[in-house]
Amino acid sequence: MTRPILQMLAALVSSAIFGLGLALSGMLDPARVQGFLDVTGAWDPSLAFVLGGAVTVMFLGLRLIGRLKRPAFDVRFHLPENRAIDRRLVLGSALFGIGWGIGGFCPGPAVAVLSLGLVEPLVFVFFMLAGMILHDRLFVRRPRGEGNLPA
Amino acid sequence: MTAYLPSLFGGMLIGLSALLLLALNGRVAGVSGIVGRLAQGVNVAVNAGFVAGLLSGPVLYHMFAGGWPAVTVTTPLPLIAIAGLLVGFGTRMGSGCTSGHGVVGLARLSPRAFAAVASFLLAGVLAVTILRGFGL
Numbered sequence: 001m002t003r004p005i006l007q008m009l010a011a012l013v014s015s016a017i018f019g020l021g022l023a024l025s026g027m028l029d030p031a032r033v034q035g036f037l038d039v040t041g042a043w044d045p046s047l048a049f050v051l052g053g054a055v056t057v058m059f060l061g062l063r064l065i066g067r068l069k070r071p072a073f074d075v076r077f078h079l080p081e082n083r084a085i086d087r088r089l090v091l092g093s094a095l096f097g098i099g100w101g102i103g104g105f106c107p108g109p110a111v112a113v114l115s116l117g118l119v120e121p122l123v124f125v126f127f128m129l130a131g132m133i134l135h136d137r138l139f140v141r142r143p144r145g146e147g148n149l150p151a
Numbered sequence: 152m153t154a155y156l157p158s159l160f161g162g163m164l165i166g167l168s169a170l171l172l173l174a175l176n177g178r179v180a181g182v183s184g185i186v187g188r189l190a191q192g193v194n195v196a197v198n199a200g201f202v203a204g205l206l207s208g209p210v211l212y213h214m215f216a217g218g219w220p221a222v223t224v225t226t227p228l229p230l231i232a233i234a235g236l237l238v239g240f241g242t243r244m245g246s247g248c249t250s251g252h253g254v255v256g257l258a259r260l261s262p263r264a265f266a267a268v269a270s271f272l273l274a275g276v277l278a279v280t281i282l283r284g285f286g287l
Contacts, residue, residue, distance in 0.1 A: 004196055004197070006175075007175075007176050007196075007197045007200075008196045008199075008200035009200070010171070010172065010175035010176050011172065011176060011178075011197045011200040011201040011204065012200040012201070012204040013171070013204065014168045014169075014172040014175070014180065014201075014204065015168065015172075015180075015200070015201040015202070015203075015204030015205045015208075016205075016207045017164050017165075017167060017168035017171065018164070018165055018168035018169070018180065018204065018205060018208065018250075019204060019205040019206065019207055019208015019209065019211065020161075020164055020208050020211040020212055020215070021160075021161045021162065021163070021164030021165035021167075021168060021208075022161065022165065022205075022208055023161070023209050023211070023212035023216075023220040024157050024158075024160055024161035024164065024212060024216070024220075025157065025158045025160075025161025025162055025164075025165070026157065026161065026220075026221075027161070028208075028209065028220045028221070028222055029220065029221045029222055029223055030222070030223065030224050030225070030226065031221075031223035031224070031225055032221075032223075034225075034279050034282070037272075037275040037278070037279040038276075038279045038280070038283060039276050039280075040276075040280050041279075041280070041283050044154075046154040046155050046158045047158055049155050049158040049159040049162055050158045050159075050161055050162035050165065051162060051249075051253055051254070051257075052159070052162060053158070053160070053161070053162025053163040053165070053166060054162040054163065054165040054166035054169070054253075054254045054258075055166065055253075055254060055257045055258045056163070056166065057162075057163045057165075057166025057167055057170065058166040058169050058170055058254055058255060058258035059257075059258040061166070061167075061170035061174075062170070062173075062258055062259065065170065065173060065174050068174065070177065071173065071174055071175055071176055071177030071178075072174060072175045072176075073175050073176055074176055074177040074178075076177060077173070077177040078177050078178050078179070079179065079259075080246070080261070080263075082263065083261065083262055083263060084263070085262060085263055085266045088245065088246075089245050089263055089266060089267055089270075090245075090266055090267070090270045091244065091270075092240075092241045092242070092243065092244025092245025092246070093241065093245035093247075093252070093266070093267040093268075093270035093271040093274070094241070094245075094270045094271065094273070094274040095237050095240055095241030095244065095245070095274070096237065096238050096241030096242045096245055096248060096271050096274070097241070097270060097271030097272065097273065097274025097275040097277075097278065098237050098241070098274045098275070098277070099233070099234040099235065099236070099237025099238035099239075099241060099278075100234070100238060100249075100274075100275045100278070101274065101275035101276070101277070101278025101279040101282065102226060102230055102231075102233065102234040102237070102282065103226055103230070103231050103234025103235065103238070104224065104226065104234075105231075105234065105238070106182075106248050106249040106250075107182040107183040107186055107238065107242060107248045107249075107250070108182035108205065108248070108249065108250050110235075110238075111182060111186060111202060111205050111206070112205045112206060112208045112209060113209060113220075113222050114206060115206040115207070115208075115209050115210060116209055116219065116220075116222060118222060118224070119228070120224040120226075120228065120231050121222075123228060123231050123232055123235065124231050124232075124234060124235040124238075125235065126232075126235065127231075127232045127234075127236045127239065128186075128235040128236070128238050128239035129186075129190055129239060130235070130236060130239060131235065131236040131237065131238065131239020131240035131241075131243070132183075132186075132187050132190065132239040132240070132242070132243045133190070133239075134236070134239070134240055135239070135240045135243035135244055136243065139244070
């Protein structure tokens with residue numbers, strides 16, 4: 001099989017496990033996510049175990065992967081090299097967090113529950129894509145444009 | 152205690168999945184980034200494969216566990232729209248979400264991921280506290 005097909009299958013299989021994990025974990029339920037964030041009210045700490053379980057498995061697995069020179073289906077690893085904590089990182093994450101708290105959805109669960117055919121996730125994902133496009137229109141310079149004005 | 156075990160196992164599956172994607176494709180399992188690149192038409196086949204797998208999650212759950220996963224939305228639809236807009240804009244500006252920064256970034260001990268997770272957790276707590284103040 002050619003490499004693009006192998007990469008697509010790898011993405012499909014790994015994200016199916018991701019989606020199953022999300023469904024099992026309770027992360028697909030906005031009411032539970034909001035309960036997890038409601039530390040000043042009726043706090044439900046159970047979703048901390050989702051992040052704890054995921055990070056632990058990933059952390060231990062990275063010790064093994066660290067010995068690989070390259071991934072199975074690509075010539076190199078594509079990992080972010082940037083280590084600087086800047087204003088965009090903190091402000092962007094804060095905006096994301098506000099939206100996460102208001103809706104109870106983050107991107108993974110919102111996309112995964114689209115298959116259940118409910119209205120709210122559909123509206124959420126539609127506006128999420130709009131938000132991404134809006135950001136890029138405002139802040140990402142176009143490769144070919146008139147001048148270099150960010151907006 | 153019963154609510155903690157499925158969350159723990161679910162989380163471990165998510166970690167395993169992120170590990171697989173890194174070992175096989177060399178990619179970070181960051182959903183906001185993958186969805187964003189798909190929307191831009193970048194690496195369409197692979198990113199569409201990832202989204203298709205995510206969509207199959209609730210169906211796989213149904214096959215293994217019986218019922219469907221609970222999805223209880225109490226937020227009114229106009230606020231859901233605003234939430235979506237903020238999540239899309241914010242994950243783009245902050246270069247990641249719960250999966251990329253939260254799972255992969257923290258496991259890589261990336262200082263950026265620690266800052267991002269602290270920021271979105273605090274903001275999320277604040278948002279829910281304010282919502283609760285309005286009786287939502």
